[in-house]
Structures are given as C-alpha cells and as structure tokens.
Amino acid sequence: MYAVIEDSGQQFRVCQGDVLDVDLRELADDAKEVTFDRVLLVSDEDDVKIGTPLVTGAKVVAEVVDPKFKGKKVHIYHLRRRKASRTKKGHRQKYLRVRITSIDA
DSSP, rough: OOEEEEETEEEEEEETTTTTEEEOOOOOTOOEEEEEEEEEEESSSSSOOOOOOOSTTTTEEEEEEEEEEEEEEEEEEEETTTTTTTEEEEEEEEEEEEEEEEEOO
C-alpha cells in the first residue's frame, strides 16, 4: 500500500516505514507524531483511489524521528566579471525528519 501526499507544495510517494524529510514546522515540545491530511492518491494492491483533488477521509500518520534535521550545505558563489568583487555564502536548510507509521484510507 502506498499514498501520494502533498506538503508545502511538494508531492511525496510514501509507503509504511519510509523516512522522509519535510519542511520544518512548529510543533509542540511533546509532539511525537505528525498527520498529513492532504492525500492525493491511495493505492492498495487491487484498489486505487484518486482524489479530485484530495481523497476524502484519507490521512497519513508519521512519527517524528528528528525534529531539527539539517540538510546538506549549499555554497553560493557570486562573481562579477572584470571586477574584483566576489561573494561566497553557505546555507543549510532545516527539515523535519519523519517515519511513516500508517496510511488510513
């Protein structure tokens, strides 16, 4: 069984037990799970439910693995030609790492 969910403008294909990184969001300090209710598609072995645009009554529940996971560092190098001007910056995006525990359709 798998589902396609939407979170922060991105679509993810998830199965039970998958670990994925979603955009960081404000959670309570004791929050142990996150619920994704924007489910676009749910597929069982013989049945496929496609939403228009969302599947009604479907949700995906995930447990929080790492509340403040940092992605890879991205280097930004800006050079202006024929000038003595260069800039180098770095950035690390913060994510929320979750593990999918159940898909309810």
